[in-house]
Amino acid sequence: MNTSFRNESWQDRTFTIVNYVLVTLLFLSVLYPLVYVVSASFSDSSAVISGEVWLWPVRPTLEGYIAVFQYSQVWTGLKNSFIYTVLGTLVNIVLTIAAAYPLSRKDFFGRNLFMILFIFTTMFTGGLIPTYLVVKDLGMLNTVWSMIIPSAITVWNVIIARTYFQMTIPDEMLEAAQIDGCSDFKFVWQIVIRLSGPIIAVITLYYAAANWNQYFNAMIYLKDQSLYPLQLVLKDILISNDMDNTMFGGDPQDAARREAMRVLLKYSLIVVASVPLLILYPFVQKYFVKGVMIGSLKG
Amino acid sequence: MPANHQTAVPADERSIAQPARRHPVIHKLVRSWQLYVFMALPFLYLVIFKYYPMYGAQIAFKDYSVVKGIAGSDWVGWKHFIRFVNSYDFMRILKNTLLLSFYNLAAGFPFPILLALSLNYLREGLYKKGIQMVTYAPHFISIVVMVGIVKELLDPRTGLINKVLQAFGFQAINFLGDASMFKSIYVWSDVWQHVGFNCIIFIAALAGIDPAQHEAAVVDGASKLRRMWHIDLPGIMPIAIILLILNTGQMLDVGFEKVLLLQNPINLTASEVIDTYVYKVGLSASVANYSYSTAIGLFKSIINLILLLIVNKAAQKTNQASLW
Numbered sequence: 001m002n003t004s005f006r007n008e009s010w011q012d013r014t015f016t017i018v019n020y021v022l023v024t025l026l027f028l029s030v031l032y033p034l035v036y037v038v039s040a041s042f043s044d045s046s047a048v049i050s051g052e053v054w055l056w057p058v059r060p061t062l063e064g065y066i067a068v069f070q071y072s073q074v075w076t077g078l079k080n081s082f083i084y085t086v087l088g089t090l091v092n093i094v095l096t097i098a099a100a101y102p103l104s105r106k107d108f109f110g111r112n113l114f115m116i117l118f119i120f121t122t123m124f125t126g127g128l129i130p131t132y133l134v135v136k137d138l139g140m141l142n143t144v145w146s147m148i149i150p151s152a153i154t155v156w157n158v159i160i161a162r163t164y165f166q167m168t169i170p171d172e173m174l175e176a177a178q179i180d181g182c183s184d185f186k187f188v189w190q191i192v193i194r195l196s197g198p199i200i201a202v203i204t205l206y207y208a209a210a211n212w213n214q215y216f217n218a219m220i221y222l223k224d225q226s227l228y229p230l231q232l233v234l235k236d237i238l239i240s241n242d243m244d245n246t247m248f249g250g251d252p253q254d255a256a257r258r259e260a261m262r263v264l265l266k267y268s269l270i271v272v273a274s275v276p277l278l279i280l281y282p283f284v285q286k287y288f289v290k291g292v293m294i295g296s297l298k299g
Numbered sequence: 300m301p302a303n304h305q306t307a308v309p310a311d312e313r314s315i316a317q318p319a320r321r322h323p324v325i326h327k328l329v330r331s332w333q334l335y336v337f338m339a340l341p342f343l344y345l346v347i348f349k350y351y352p353m354y355g356a357q358i359a360f361k362d363y364s365v366v367k368g369i370a371g372s373d374w375v376g377w378k379h380f381i382r383f384v385n386s387y388d389f390m391r392i393l394k395n396t397l398l399l400s401f402y403n404l405a406a407g408f409p410f411p412i413l414l415a416l417s418l419n420y421l422r423e424g425l426y427k428k429g430i431q432m433v434t435y436a437p438h439f440i441s442i443v444v445m446v447g448i449v450k451e452l453l454d455p456r457t458g459l460i461n462k463v464l465q466a467f468g469f470q471a472i473n474f475l476g477d478a479s480m481f482k483s484i485y486v487w488s489d490v491w492q493h494v495g496f497n498c499i500i501f502i503a504a505l506a507g508i509d510p511a512q513h514e515a516a517v518v519d520g521a522s523k524l525r526r527m528w529h530i531d532l533p534g535i536m537p538i539a540i541i542l543l544i545l546n547t548g549q550m551l552d553v554g555f556e557k558v559l560l561l562q563n564p565i566n567l568t569a570s571e572v573i574d575t576y577v578y579k580v581g582l583s584a585s586v587a588n589y590s591y592s593t594a595i596g597l598f599k600s601i602i603n604l605i606l607l608l609i610v611n612k613a614a615q616k617t618n619q620a621s622l623w
Binding site: 009011012015016019020022023026027029030031033034036037048049051095096098099101102105107108109110114117118121123124125126127128129130131132133134138149150152153158183184185188209212213215216220231234235238239263266267269270273274277278281282285 | 324327328330331333334335336337338340341342344345347348349350351352353354355356358369414417418420421429430432433434435436437439440441442443444446447448450451452454456457459462465466491494495522523524548556559560574577578581582589592593596597600603604607
């Protein structure tokens with residue numbers, strides 16, 4: 001498919017040129033806002049609001065980041081989000097494998113019934129209030145558990161994992177293990193999990209991202225500010241523009257500077273909030289195509 | 300299935316472990332017991348957090364009272380549904396929901412396909428890898444941060460977009476304060492965020508096309524454009540149709556977490572959708588009405604399910620692809 005450019009017909013050359021131009025335009029339009037946000041976060045606050053920042057940081061400072069980390073709510077949020085993400089993802093992974101493995105076994109009696117039970121929940125739900133009432137009746141409102149248990153399983157990820165198990169664990173391997181007297185528990189622990197690195201990486205990323213980015217459940221289930229995850233703190237600052245003004249200190253007359261600092265703090269906060277996932281992401285990126293491809297296969 | 304086979308087996312024979320003689324169903328259940336242990340917690344989760352709420356959705360037909368509980372509250376029939384359909388907001392909300400969905404589907408659907416087709420003809424190398432890396436990344440930005448970015452960039456006084464407009468001599472625009480702009484802001488920021496990630500599935504489908512087809516086409520002198528049209532596009536059609544079916548099945552589920560954050564009192568006429576309304580009526584109103592909110596949610600779920608079934612049926616008719 002990749003004959004060298006020089007040997008191509010003029011149509012193909014035009015095609016290649018147009019293709020490169022278009023895809024580069026799209027690339028730049030995705031890249032530019034990201035670069036701008038990062039550059040703004042490192043710039044001088046007055047430069048940001050006066051529109052001096054175009055591409056690179058102007059009069060670089062760390063003012064914005066210093067302000068972010070002096071904001072005690074941000075620290076509380078980071079800590080809570082970290083706890084919810086680690087605990088939640090752990091629960092997610094364990095339950096997803098526990099559900100996916102039996103569903104991958106042909107000899108699992110009732111497999112189709114369970115499969116239907118899972119799939120149906122993706123097509124029909126009880127809705128917001130009935131789910132809320134369950135969480136409330138279980139006494140989970142305003143506790144850590146409301147951030148972990150109600151979102152314990154995502155059916156889509158169960159299906160991806162199940163399909164992966166079906167594709168990569170040969171039946172012969174199970175038979176051999178069974179002849180050797182290996183129990184299913186041992187088989188999963190010692191063989192299935194060890195052979196499923198790529199899929200576990202992908203669903204870990206999906207779950208971790210969902211847990212880290214979750215705000216709606218937190219908004220409806222949590223009341224105490226001390227339990228707020230980062231996203232809820234961000235929502236107050238970025239969306240509701242609800243900030244502790246005293247933290248910018250100094251002269252109350254200096255309204256312009258305060259305004260500028262608010263804007264700068266927002267840019268810095270956007271970067272701080274996105275970095276944890278973006279660090280995780282390059283490590284698992286190579287598994288993406290695999291994960292998505294498996295998800296697209298019907299089983 | 301009746302279990303009376305067992306009674307036919309003499310008692311002394313039953314006492315000896317002879318799995319083959321047991322009822323086949325019981326035998327299968329016993330043999331898979333470890334798998335049921337695995338399934339126990341996930342099953343419990345489904346029952347409590349997915350199926351029990353479906354049972355709880357009956358409060359849509361009741362006047363729910365906290366004291367009487369779900370089962371004990373009084374039946375009121377279709378009262379809440381009728382109230383919703385007759386309400387002043389109904390037409391506006393339904394229209395907003397459908398328009399936003401269609402717009403989002405129409406704009407959001409072709410771009411990932413185009414990007415995948417385009418990437419497929421780039422030479423393997425750092426540039427291609429870089430493009431993929433950068434375009435996938437925004438997918439992992441949280442909704443709150445995404446809306447935060449949108450708000451900052453569109454800010455009437457300090458935002459980048461307005462600075463650019465002013466530099467070219469235009470008036471600054473209060474984008475989020477203009478109801479007519481709301482849907483475009485929602486849709487195009489979504490395209491920006493997800494185009495890369497959503498194209499992965501098409502890239503995977505393109506990788507699955509037999510290279511022999513391309514080789515044969517090259518021998519026949521087909522140009523790249525023709526190959527794209529006659530080989531690549533048909534190659535990704537089945538997956539595209541399945542995705543379209545799935546998306547249509549969620550027609551009324553516009554990304555309401557994002558809509559909710561983009562909303563403000565000024566753009567509300569264009570931005571109120573069913574899900575945000577359910578949330579407001581049920582949880583954030585000063586006098587929350589659980590039953591009314593549930594009825595609206597149920598109305599939505601049922602229409603979604605019907606749409607899914609219709610579109611799937613249509614897809615089956617065209618013999619392209621279907622969910623089941």
